[in-house]
Amino acid sequence: MDLEIHxxxxxxxxxxxxxxxxxFRHATAIARWTGAEMLVLHVVEKFMDxxxxxxxxxxxxxxxxxxxxxxxxxxxxxxxxQVSLVVGPDIGYRVIVSTGTPSPEIVATAARESVDxxxxxxxxRGGLRAALLGSTTDRVLHKATCPVLVMRSGASGFVxxxxxxxxx
Numbered sequence: 001m002d003l004e005i006h007x008x009x010x011x012x013x014x015x016x017x018x019x020x021x022x023x024f025r026h027a028t029a030i031a032r033w034t035g036a037e038m039l040v041l042h043v044v045e046k047f048m049d050x051x052x053x054x055x056x057x058x059x060x061x062x063x064x065x066x067x068x069x070x071x072x073x074x075x076x077x078x079x080x081x082q083v084s085l086v087v088g089p090d091i092g093y094r095v096i097v098s099t100g101t102p103s104p105e106i107v108a109t110a111a112r113e114s115v116d117x118x119x120x121x122x123x124x125r126g127g128l129r130a131a132l133l134g135s136t137t138d139r140v141l142h143k144a145t146c147p148v149l150v151m152r153s154g155a156s157g158f159v160x161x162x163x164x165x166x167x168x
Contacts, residue, residue, distance in 0.1 A: 044075060107143045
């Protein structure tokens with residue numbers, strides 16, 4: 001039986017960690033190979049009591065909605081700069097920044113954008129912390145409706161820089 005790979009969109013969650021960078025580089029190679037568009041997502045986590053979202057001000061005397069909007073804008077600029085350094089003109093990409101809890105945001109973005117593949121990093125944490133809190137990657141793996149490629153921290157991948165010399 002002949003099988004083909006059809007990837008139109010690849011979602012890559014990016015938290016600016018070295019692990020996410022590793023997954024991002026693999027996703028870039030896959031996008032280049034398949035001609036897929038990359039969607040690079042960063043989720044700004046809410047770090048305060050949700051009741052403050054309905055308040056006009058918070059301890060820093062700035063409306064909460066304005067704070068998150070500015071944070072999303074700064075994050076989008078930083079992400080755009082980082083992505084543009086790696087992704088060449090041969091790969092289409094979009095940067096997406098949202099605010100919320102990472103795993104539901106990743107799954108919702110994948111569904112909303114009709115993503116064909118999620119490439120996500122895992123930090124490889126375990127023990128009591130993982131048992132109590134779970135992991136974003138684990139939640140995405142179990143909730144996503146598309147395939148998920150998990151890039152484990154410390155694992156060597158199938159991506160390496162191209163050789164500059166002919167014949168290598």
